[in-house]
Amino acid sequence: MNSVLITIAVLAALGCLLAVILYFVSQKFKVYEDPKIAEVEAELPGANCGGCGFPGCHGLAEALAKADDISAIGCPVGGAAVMAKIATILGKEAGSAEPKIAVARCSASCSTRIKVTEYDGAQSCAIAASHFSSETGCAFACLGHGDCVKACKFDAISIDPEKGVVVDEEKCVACGACAKACPKNVIEIRAKGRAVQGKNRRVWVNCVNKDKGPVAMKACKSACIACGKCAKVCKFNAIVIENNVAYIDYTKCKACGLCLNECPTHALQATFPAPPKPAPKPAAEAPVVPPVQSDVKPADKAE
Amino acid sequence: MDKLTIAPSPHVHGHDSVKRNMYGVLIALVPALAASLWFFGLGALKVILISVISCVLFEFLIQKFLFKTKPTISDGSAAVTGLILAFNLPSELDWWIVVVGALFAIGVCKMTFGGLGQNIVNPAIAGRVFLLVSFPAQMTTWPAPAGVDGYTGATPLGLLKAGAISQLPSSSDLLMGSVGGSLGEVSAIALLIGLVILLAMRVITWHIPVSIIATMALFAAFFHYGICEIHYADPLFHILTGGALLGAIFMATDYVTSPMTKNGMLIYGFGIGLITMLIRCFGAYPEGMSFAILIMNIVTPLINKYTRPNRFGVK
């Protein structure tokens, strides 16, 4: 019994002594940090995705606390809501960044692109891309081994055998990890588009093939062949044809959908149905305004 | 000719496989299996069958219903775990104790870490040690082998610990295996045949078994010839008794939990030999092989960190 008591007493005394030492050491070597950094960090999502361009959420919090003007930096994940809260904590003005989303510019399905070879190496796009162009005739296309899926920390990307890379609009925070991971640069971070009836409207060219029309067409039935029809019909000059492929500038595009009916290869993709085709009228008449356009137009004018 | 296959080099493979290695271990265990059936009869067969079947079944169920992946029981690794676990148990052990041991080995020590290749300790040994500390009475009741008088046969190491030096079996009995003990550990000659098979099939290299046995022999020789011939047994006795050979040949050489480099393997073997002998000579338990292997399993990542292979161009 006695030995038990002695043991308890010795250990308790030792514990107290060490606690006191620890306390003084922690006081002596304390690193001062702006308490606001901790406050800001508490508001951030804590995913450490790096989408803001800083090393993790703590890095962003530091940068936010330090910067005089925080309008240029922000958390793409938390979006405007989080940035507004942070702005009040810091007493600074938050920028008004447009919400964005990752968009895969390749349909990647085997139904439109015929496989000419079979890849049998490690399941990684980066490895496949460093060895050869593609399993299909298109050297620019999505390889489909899922480096973007692995890179996404938000479980927002999946690969569908029919539709190719599918981005979950609810989950995607546009951190850009997938775009960085893609060795073919198929994924682009684009504006989410204006919400109409609860749905974001955006249009993009679902192809990055820089080959000349006939070559591209041979490799993939839904390739952009750079015919320029979409660019001609666009009233906002949002579509440019460069390097044998069309590109829609999302800062100019109003998502009217006029181009959708023009594309001969269905390389254009939109999150909304194409407007009904204009009835065959004399071409000289004013362009027909599709019905969906009507609920967009007022908003345009209001800007 | 249709689609050509594209893959990074190399384009040929040596046809080695997990299966080949695991079945190699099973083949090497056959002599010991035969010896255990010879000495312990149907009681041994019962324990072996229950252990192997429950290990394979638990792995299958966990992979199928918890991991929801394709079960890989055909690679033979669960069967090896089951057989080695059985070899570490006394015959006539209650069936449910064997099942509990198998569940602990596969369920807790292997699958919780992610299955094959991910575990940090050898599942069979962990299962055995778990049973030893949970059911000490049942685990140390050794039915006598065939051809030996008496109802229970104490293990030679148990006799040594109890100080019954005069009752120690002869070296030839130890070599053949007509002594008390766990199922698979009694017959030294059968285990040595297994070692030859493993080396011939290139499943293992000599480094681990040899370093364990050499360390044990040196340790025993020092105490036997240097300190006291009566109190400490001679080196041959220590090598042939208990789990020394089974552990050195089949359990310590488990790929997953042993070091990656030759130097690391020698250090690892030395550690096992030393700890085993310390427990045998100075510890409370008569046998220490399982504990020694478990301890060195845990040290393996550290050994890996500090023993690097000899680099080309670095002298």
Add this chain to the structure above:
Amino acid sequence: MLKTFSIGGIHPEENKLSAASPIQALPVPAEVKIPLAQHIGAPAQPCVEVGAKVKVGQLIAKAGGFVSANVHSSVSGTVKKIEEFVDANGMKKMAIVITVEGDEWEETIDRSADIVRDIKLEPKEIIAKISEMGLVGMGGATFPTHVKLAVPEGQKCEALVINGVECEPYLTSDHRAMLERPEEILMGVKILMKALQIDKAYIGIENNKPDAIAKLTELAKNYPGVTVQPLKLKYPQGGEKQLIDACMGRQVPSGKLPINVGAVVQNVGTALAVYEAVQKNKPLIERIVCVTGKPLAKPSNFLVRIGTPVSACIEAAGGIPEDCGKVIGGGPMMGRAMIHTDVPVIKGTSGILLMNKKESKRPEIANCIRCAKCVNVCPMGLEPYLLSKLSAKEMLDEAQGHSIMDCIECGSCNFTCPSNRPLLDYIRLGKGKVGAILRAKAAAAKAAAEKK
């Protein structure tokens, strides 16, 4: 005891199917496609116009820098076009397409079979000649030969090591060359020794080619300083560092070149080409290509003009079989799988290997069981299991710390892995990334130094 390298190594099945088949000259095709980039370094710049008439051996593209090589026409005819083509990896490359008309050679080329023994040129002139004739390493790495022969200031070459090992399974082109043209190879060695101003050379040959060892040993008696070194069969003995270790017992330190231990390594094919270039004035316009593989009807060794389509070579060896699953440019351990066969034979095409469908598929991947077999076979003493994991997890600093840049990509780890893990795939990826970081750092340091 035969000599070999000291660390690791594997023993793949040899499968030297075409070892007994003599070298045959392949007929000149109707059209050749000669790529401008057939070597490591800058692509060559074309110096002929579309429509120009060219002769065999005429210069058609000039080296695009110091680390680059001249390209000569391998046929006589008209330049049809200079355009992009899709190479064996699916990448676009520039090539000169020539329509063949007759077979008219440049007059300066000595086409006789006589052995010219008198070396008239001085060392500097020999290297200039080699550079002019567009020679590159014939073993497959295609490093321009004249660059390798230019010993940097402050370093001393002591011995020339000739690679007659041909450690890749299946390939036999070097073996056949050693059997059929031994005198020319030895003359090439003598020329290289003169160019390097040394009097010692080793010819390393593995003991699975006893006939070649016997023949060269016999003839080498007339060449003072040349030692034929029989070597124990082990892959990757043909690796530069391994070969120097095996022949000279010296290990090239990490990140250094063979010249740091006083060695220059050349392939036997290169030695042959050196002889032809220096003594016969013949540019590198043809090479020995081994066309082989289990599904092929007639595995053969061909003397092929550069620019001949690979498909024509396969046709001559019995045609593409129905069961063909993979076509590899080079050997099975380090060669590259081709996406189509409509590509030209280039200076580095040491072999064309066909595999049947069953051989072409990799076995199923299992978990790593940490058996350490990859560690045991790595000829560089690395830890492939660790490096591949570090690369997959993008832990590049750690990978660099574990010497990922020392990997020679021999594939021994993949070959031996019982779990069939794609170890080298990931190591190569990591190596590329670490290499890019190192180059960027070096460039930044250089820029900073220049600013000062």
